[in-house]
Amino acid sequence: xxxxxxxxxxDICQRGTxxxxxxxxxxxxxxxxxxxxxxxxxxxxxxxxxxxxxxTYESGFVIDKFPISRPNLTFSTLTVSNMSPEDSSIYLCxxxxxxxxxxxxxxxxxxxxx
Amino acid sequence: xxxxxLHLPTLSVQEGDNSIINCAYSNSxxxxxxWYKQESGKGPQFIIDIRSNMDKRQGxxxxxxxxxxxxxxxxxxxxxxxxxxxxxxxxxxxSWTSYGKLTFGQGTILTVHP
Numbered sequence: 466x467x468x469x470x471x472x473x474x475x476d477i478c479q480r481g482t483x484x485x486x487x488x489x490x491x492x493x494x495x496x497x498x499x500x501x502x503x504x505x506x507x508x509x510x511x512x513x514x515x516x517x518x519x520x521t522y523e524s525g526f527v528i529d530k531f532p533i534s535r536p537n538l539t540f541s542t543l544t545v546s547n548m549s550p551e552d553s554s555i556y557l558c559x560x561x562x563x564x565x566x567x568x569x570x571x572x573x574x575x576x577x578x579x
Numbered sequence: 580x581x582x583x584x585l586h587l588p589t590l591s592v593q594e595g596d597n598s599i600i601n602c603a604y605s606n607s608x609x610x611x612x613x614w615y616k617q618e619s620g621k622g623p624q625f626i627i628d629i630r631s632n633m634d635k636r637q638g639x640x641x642x643x644x645x646x647x648x649x650x651x652x653x654x655x656x657x658x659x660x661x662x663x664x665x666x667x668x669x670x671x672x673x674s675w676t677s678y679g680k681l682t683f684g685q686g687t688i689l690t691v692h693p
Contacts, residue, residue: 469622496678507668508623508683557622565676568613570622 469571477577485544486574488558493538495563502555514541548578589688598659600687602652602669611675614654615668664691
């Protein structure tokens with residue numbers, strides 16, 4: 466199984482600022498994803514982080530607001546830009562070794578925007 | 580898009596009882612299903628999965644049943660323990676052996692009373 470770590474684990478940020486969340490996987494994986502989980506709710510996919518190319522965003526999420534990097538097969542970052550209180554949520558990194566593999570999740574980053 | 584949903588948002592059981600958590604899915608083309616457990620403050624943890632060519636799969640104290648005729652998925656937990664208290668999510672995928680994405684249900688809160 467893949468072990469996924471995220472930094473920071475939580476943060477409190479001011480409106481209008483940006484936060485970059487880091488995700489590290491302990492093994493090389495083909496697929497990495499970023500999810501958002503609002504309090505008491507289910508997980509919503511933000512985007513698929515593609516190694517060496519631009520991320521693939523889901524409906525309702527745009528690159529200007531959630532820029533993503535994926536420089537190699539074990540690391541990705543998600544930036545939440547120009548934050549507002551509506552961005553307060555848990556952001557989860559997820560990884561799958563490849564097609565047909567099990568998908569694992571990191572512990573999440575709990576973001577509060579004031 | 581199509582979605583996965585749960586019949587019961589909360590479930591309370593006594594320690595030692597068996598628990599059954601249900602999930603209805605709407606996409607008949609889904610070929611892979613997963614159950615995750617999410618404890619407070621943590622990321623989702625993989626429990627068990629099942630492919631559409633199966634109707635039952637057993638793990639340690641857990642069994643997943645798939646009824647494709649009525650598009651229904653269930654998770655059975657035997658001899659439920661207080662440590663099983665968590666939110667349980669079902670998720671579905673189309674083309675798991677390709678680069679398909681997971682769609683999550685709304686979740687069921689399981690509370691186990693000693």
